[in-house]
Amino acid sequence: LADAVAEMDVAMVIRESHELQDIEAALARIGDGSYGICIECGGEIGRARLKADPRAKRCLACQIRVLPILPTGA
Secondary structure, three states: OHHHHHHHHHHHHHHHHHHHHHHHHHHHHHHHOOOOEOOOOOOEOOHHHHHHOOOOOOOHHHHHHHOOOOOOOO
């Protein structure tokens, strides 16, 4: 049980570290004026998407190509 808890703690630290890196990258994009611009196609990232996830670096169409959304119930 202790090993499982330790693994969960490590996974949480890794997840939080990645989240912090994403936040820092978003702040850098704000600083350089590229915030809200898709890193794949150069198009605009929708306002609703940025509101839902301010760390978003791809428009929805490009994000789906990189990481497809699984159908409900999959």
